[in-house]
Amino acid sequence: MTAVLRNVLAVIAPHVGGRSAGAGLATLLPSEANVTVVEATDENPSALHEAHVLITALAPVTAEHLAAAPELRLVQCASHGFDHVDVTAARARGVLVANIGSSGSESQNVAEQTFALMLALAKRLIPAHTALVEADWALPRLQSSLTELSGKTLGIVGLGTIGREVARRAGAFDMTIVYAGRNRLPRETEDRYGARHVPLDDLLRTSDYVSLHAPLTDGTRHLLDAGRLALLKPTAFVINTARGALIDQDALADALEKGTLAGAGIDVFDPEPPTAALRLLRAPNVVLSPHVGGATRETLIRIALAAVQNATRFLTGDRPNDVVD
Incomplete structure (x- = not known):
């Protein structure tokens, strides 16, 4: 892993597990990664400012968040959907947005x-x-x-x-x-x-x-x-x-x-x-039903693995899968 791309901000919304889920997700990333886990995208301004990769589990990533993250290169959605990310603003800043669509996790x-x-x-x-x-x-x-x-x-x-x-x-x-x-x-x-x-x-x-x-x-x-x-x-x-x-x-x-x-x-x-x-x-x-379509124990494990694996691809120099068009 290059020293240039190593800061990862994992934003796990409380209703999908918050910090406890994020702590488990962080252990799946390479040991060289500097991982910060939060429950809201702007909770830790310093980590957002320095992040190279932002993994979001249904937490919003707005144009304001993107503007506050000058080092950001990839927003990785730990989900099939990506409507919680301002894709237009990301594209304007040269930031890739990827989901886990082809993984079949959900x-x-x-x-x-x-x-x-x-x-x-x-x-x-x-x-x-x-x-x-x-x-x-x-x-x-x-x-x-x-x-x-x-x-x-x-x-x-x-x-x-x-x-x-x-x-x-x-x-x-x-x-x-x-x-x-x-x-x-x-x-x-x-x-x-x-x-x-x-x-x-x-x-x-x-x-x-x-x-x-x-x-x-x-x-x-x-x-x-x-x-x-x-x-x-x-x-x-x-x-x-x-x-x-x-x-x-x-x-x-x-x-x-x-x-x-x-x-x-x-x-x-x-x-x-x-x-x-x-x-x-x-x-x-x-x-x-309360959005349980992606919420079984088995599904959540597959989603976390798919998101981490895709982020790792990017951190190690490969183009991530499922980049949003």
């Missing part, structure tokens, strides 16, 4: 969480459980709304690492798979996952389930707004395990309250944690 659990939400909606698990607890044998009331995944069309928005794991599992449920994204994938990839590329609006019109797996950027913020939600069939379900701001949450609440959408399974919110004013908390036919 793909298994996010795909499992996607199907947990889908199945809970299809089988009406939440109202069924609540009714039984209240001594209400709800079968006569619920049976007309119970449905199967088999034979349904799953529309995947973003057939990347996670989207492909969702598609692989959908095949086992005998679902028809369509996908939309910035670029069409090679035919052999489509054939491997049994997925057919369609324009986004066509996907929304024809899918029984729509599952979001796109990154949050200026171009994808409120990708599903009121206009696009209106394209969905009234029997369709929306699943979001990517980023909360991909959906206009008020527009989604409107659709659920009006009955123009059958239901929604939501693992991510804007902001996080959501405020008590969020209408989705009281909307009908929703299944909600």
